[in-house]
Amino acid sequence: MTSPHILIAGGGYVGMYTALRLQRKLRRGEARVTVIDPRPNMTYQPFLPEAAAGSLEPRHVVVPLRRTLRGCDVVTGRLVGLDHANRVATIEPSEGSTYELSYDILVSALGSVSRVLPIPGLADQAIGFQQIEEAIALRNRVLERLDAAASIRDDDRRRRLLTFVFVGGGYAGIEALAELEDMARYATRYYGHVAPEDMRWVLVEAAPRILPEVDEDMARYTLDQLRKRGIEVHLETRLESVVGGRVVLTGGEEFDADTIVWTAGVKANPILAKTDLPLDDRGRVRARADLTVEDMPGAFAAGDAAAVPDLANPGRLCSPSAQHAVRQAKVLADNVVRSLRGAPLEDYRHRHAGSVASLGLHKGVAQVYGIKARGIIAWFMHRTYHMSRMPTLNKKIRIVLDWTLALFFRREVVSLGSLHRERDEWERANH
Numbered sequence: 001m002t003s004p005h006i007l008i009a010g011g012g013y014v015g016m017y018t019a020l021r022l023q024r025k026l027r028r029g030e031a032r033v034t035v036i037d038p039r040p041n042m043t044y045q046p047f048l049p050e051a052a053a054g055s056l057e058p059r060h061v062v063v064p065l066r067r068t069l070r071g072c073d074v075v076t077g078r079l080v081g082l083d084h085a086n087r088v089a090t091i092e093p094s095e096g097s098t099y100e101l102s103y104d105i106l107v108s109a110l111g112s113v114s115r116v117l118p119i120p121g122l123a124d125q126a127i128g129f130q131q132i133e134e135a136i137a138l139r140n141r142v143l144e145r146l147d148a149a150a151s152i153r154d155d156d157r158r159r160r161l162l163t164f165v166f167v168g169g170g171y172a173g174i175e176a177l178a179e180l181e182d183m184a185r186y187a188t189r190y191y192g193h194v195a196p197e198d199m200r201w202v203l204v205e206a207a208p209r210i211l212p213e214v215d216e217d218m219a220r221y222t223l224d225q226l227r228k229r230g231i232e233v234h235l236e237t238r239l240e241s242v243v244g245g246r247v248v249l250t251g252g253e254e255f256d257a258d259t260i261v262w263t264a265g266v267k268a269n270p271i272l273a274k275t276d277l278p279l280d281d282r283g284r285v286r287a288r289a290d291l292t293v294e295d296m297p298g299a300f301a302a303g304d305a306a307a308v309p310d311l312a313n314p315g316r317l318c319s320p321s322a323q324h325a326v327r328q329a330k331v332l333a334d335n336v337v338r339s340l341r342g343a344p345l346e347d348y349r350h351r352h353a354g355s356v357a358s359l360g361l362h363k364g365v366a367q368v369y370g371i372k373a374r375g376i377i378a379w380f381m382h383r384t385y386h387m388s389r390m391p392t393l394n395k396k397i398r399i400v401l402d403w404t405l406a407l408f409f410r411r412e413v414v415s416l417g418s419l420h421r422e423r424d425e426w427e428r429a430n431h
């Protein structure tokens with residue numbers, strides 16, 4: 001008899017941590033595990049802002065799936081359809097034609113994607129902030145804009161190059177904005193023709209406040225800190241249009257910007273609509289507290305793309321956060337093992353501990369288990385917490401080394417955007 005086949009769709013937080021734990025818990029021959037993800041690496045997203053700011057080496061915030069999950073089969077491809085009733089997944093590999101893969105147990109860990117609104121010009125002009133390539137492209141872009149602005153005479157063009165707009169004031173947007181502004185401000189010391197006050201950093205938020213993840217007083221503190229740094233924050237304001245880089249806000253203000261970053265929330269992975277899994281009105285897989293999928297024997301789901309009841313807050317669902325994703329993965333993996341062994345499953349219960357956010361070097365805001373911290377203490381909490389959560393000892397050590405080296409050497413302000421234009425010089429030489 002062949003051993004049961006566990007298919008993990010998505011190798012992010014939930015997928016990778018689930019596979020890691022299954023690898024450890026399953027007895028030899030008890031089951032085989034396949035992880036499918038279009039990316040060969042899991043990205044530790046809370047470190048993306050620091051990678052964008054150059055405080056961390058980008059390679060150190062991603063975890064290679066093949067090296068970490070040596071007991072699993074890793075498929076670099078995309079799930080493009082799923083018929084769970086017949087236990088068949090349709091896979092589109094990164095090269096070649098699609099094929100079907102049968103399995104016995106499914107773990108749905110497909111995460112979320114940027115929730116982009118139909119705003120004129122947005123799809124062409126904006127960049128998201130969910131993936132490592134977006135974080136690095138943004139860093140390169142900011143530094144390239146400083147280089148370009150320092151070298152031209154046209155004032156209007158210069159103003160546009162030096163205007164950076166972020167839409168969405170949750171922790172991802174605030175951290176990305178604050179870290180990049182901090183990095184750019186530092187970088188201007190090397191630019192004779194660009195002063196910090198020549199740059200315009202703008203945050204647009206539709207709600208009356210930023211950072212819904214922390215209490216009002218902490219959000220107000222963060223707002224004050226950003227404003228003190230000269231960052232323009234527009235609350236209760238929406239981006240109406242951004243055609244050709246012309247930013248139009250509700251209320252009528254208009255200006256040109258070369259860089260628009262969209263961090264206005266996420267939605268469940270839309271590929272779930274191509275499966276027979278039951279979804280809620282927001283497209284998330286309907287899961288029970290034990291992380292099994294409603295009415296779908298043999299299916300488990302967790303993370304951003306699952307609607308999991310929050311037993312610590314009856315009547316509510318777990319928020320989309322790494323904090324839940326990591327802990328759900330542990331319970332999920334244990335429940336998969338229990339189900340294989342015919343043991344009763346356990347429910348997932350975790351009281352959300354709070355949030356920690358970095359606002360640039362030595363600046364932060366934190367609210368953890370009711371304890372509120374600001375400035376360097378919060379920043380230190382942010383670093384310690386995320387370092388402790390970073391998967392694998394190898395990556396933990398590399399991250400600590402990055403931070404330690406930064407104590408002794410000046411910050412790197414190199415743009416390597418040309419890495420993605422590797423044929424430019426060759427083509428210029430041949431024409």
Ligand SMILES: Cc1cc2nc3c(=O)[nH]c(=O)nc-3n(C[C@H](O)[C@H](O)[C@H](O)COP(=O)(O)OP(=O)(O)OC[C@H]3O[C@@H](n4cnc5c(N)ncnc54)[C@H](O)[C@@H]3O)c2cc1C
Pocket residue numbers: 009010011012013014015036037038039042043045046047048049077078079080109110111112129130131171172269271302303304305320321322323324325356
């Ligand atoms: C910039 C940023 C900062 C953040 N900071 C924090 C923080 O400080 N604290 C916190 O708690 N949370 C934070 N989060 C949120 C946290 O990262 C997410 O909640 C967490 O990643 C959710 O885990 P997941 O496994 O559900 O999804 P993910 O980790 O996104 O994993 C989903 C995986 O599915 C893969 N996938 C997508 N489509 C397919 C397909 N068709 N087939 C197969 N695989 C597919 C993706 O490539 C990805 O690897 C942050 C998020 C961002 C973007």
